[in-house]
């Protein structure tokens with residue numbers, strides 16, 4: 370790849386980084402859960418569990434344990450987009466740094 374091509378890719382990555390918007394780490398998990406009523410069928414039959422309920426799964430930085438935060442269904446799509454943005458950001462930043470090193474910027 371020649372230098373002008375590299376410079377072009379570099380500036381495109383820079384622009385897309387600005388356009389990415391909000392980002393989120395973690396992943397979204399769907400769960401079916403039993404309810405609080407002890408006489409409900411969900412406690413006897415696993416196929417009758419309630420849900421789906423959505424959670425943002427985050428790994429604790431220190432304990433490395435997974436933590437789950439409940440999210441309402443209407444926020445799922447927004448968070449999925451933010452996770453996608455973050456993944457693209459990580460990929461782009463890698464490419465940008467590599468280009469920076471090669472171009473000695």
Ligand SMILES: [Zn+2]
Pocket residue numbers: 403404405406409410411412419
């Ligand atoms: Zn139930």
